Amino acid sequence: MSLAITSATGFARLPPVSRRGTSTGFVSFALSVPSLVAPAHSSRTANVHSQRIPSLYAQPTCPLDRDTSSATVGLRSFHSTSHSWPSTPRFTYHVAASYSAKQDRFNADQNLYTQPVHDPSQSKIDRLRNCKEALNKRPRAQSGQDAFFFSQVGDTNTTAFGVADGVGGWMESGLDPADFSHGLCEYMACAARSWPHGFNTTSLHPKDLLQVAYDEVTDDGDIEGGGSTACLAVAEPDGNVEVANLGDSGFMHLGLNAVRHFTQPQTHAFNTPYQLSKTPQRMLVQMAVFGGASTLSDLPKESSVTHHKVRHGDVLVFATDGVWDNLSPQDALGIVSRHMVDLGAWVENDGTMEVGQDLAKLVQADSARKADGSSLQAKVAVAIAKEAKVTGLNTRRDGPFAKEVQKYYPGENWHGGKPDDIAAVVAVVLEDAPWRAKL
Template identity: 60%
Template sequence: MARMAEGAQDEEQEKRLGPRELLNTAYERIVADQKIEGGGSTACVAVGNGDGNLTVANLGDSGFVQLRLNAVNYYSNPQTHAFNTPYQLSIVPPKILALSRAFGGGPLHDLPKDAGLTTHAVRHGDILVFATDGVWDNLSPTDLLKIVSRQMMGFQAWTNGEKGTEVSEKIHQLVQGGGIAKPTEDNLQATLAVNIVGEAKAASMDTKRDGPFAKEVQKHYPDEDWHGGKVDDICVVVAVVVQDRKGSR
């Protein structure tokens, strides 16, 4: 991510990179760094602009959802080679490569160009949730909608109006620092992210609640008798789309 930030700052504003180009720039810098011997990662990168257009490059089993006024407007599908084998960018150490060749095989090796690219139109009041598989293995898009809707209605960012659920004028204040009276998560987006992390962690440690991963195991390997959550890395970034007074988002 640090390399991606460097790549974005190197570009002139009129030559703004898209998410897949940003991903490729960062990957090339990592590969060229001799201090990094090996490793791998999935990635979900989004670039938005003021006219409400969002472009997302997703590689592997991280992903995102777009929520709009008590509805799931869009959710990404994971990229996998097989069950529980996600696409990921990787640097494979020479010793591992040699060992793989000795046994007549080779490690899976995906590139930024393999990332799925999607474009989306966002609206005032939309919630964008980007997260790693520790969330998606344990919570469905509908689960996330329930968590987010509860918070949005509780803080009156969304309200019930004559035409159904509406975006409140209060949302402008809530997304600012200090918009929510908490010492750390003092704005709406941070509060949403922390709540999702908490719910995902609780679900991952629940041995009785079957999440999306457990249901997939049961479908692919019915003899495994897998039940409950799946403990894994959990990282969440939340963006709240707010239209300013000039019309940009």
């Protein structure tokens, strides 16, 4: 999670006042860390609690416990990325997600989502609200304030997927941050599924998808308020992948034991990432009557957009800060490479790394049913989430977040991992066999 700032020096992650007027507008999940977190983190929270500040808009020092800090709204709790041949290569993206809520024990079998078989008939959606209401009839994934989604784009072979991380500080205002992040992912999934309905573009871009979903969340009376970061992609069958990132969730593009790209977080200040938000009307009235600093609110158009060209056997990893605050890019590369090699997806041949011949079988591409937990993408996603979970509870191993705290707040003496909700979405890229045979 993360903070919202009210001034150049403040760290209170406050609920953003919407800078928009009225607004318009598939699968999502949330996570949090298990009961293991309490004993592992108890020694550090004692000092943090002594730094609680008295007022909503007071300037905190270093809010190391963002769930318990009284610097509320917007606070992201520390706990709580052309050839002239007769035809072009075609790619499919095989997706799985693994997640864990901060207060829960990690369960690889239960906290797993794998890509369903595409049914083009499901793209016929008249209203996104109806689509979301249908999704709400299913149990929400036990991923805490983190959420994720996957969907085919309309009746095409294009796919969209990504993650969102709810801002924990809204809990101090009586709001569940998971409602915003899960709602955002549900609307992104529904909007992608119903494309081109509701869009005025000839192709879907992730920033536009995020805008439509944000408009729907803003208009949805069942979502009173909240805030979230987002990192999502639209992956085309020609191998072009466009990514939009807002905040400190992030994306990695890996290929044959190498990091091809890693997103840089968007932040206003330390632990204060860019974030979408919706401020409840009651809070707007209070601020109008009693005054006070305006709250942080960024817009989808401020997302950082990058473009990538994928290859056969590449791996795309989208994750919330519960992963990236505990695992460095080198850590993530090591986890992915180890499993890709051990399972035969990447193989060494005369000193060079190649894609294994059984990749289609490993991702269960030929199956008419939903991929299961034994698929390659599921095993890689579980491995990333599990390692982030274990590292977050390790009080001796300093992760990326601990190193940042030591850099900016050396007096805090912060060591170890950062218990938090975790969501990791993994997509393995598979090139169609007929094309590969021509090469």
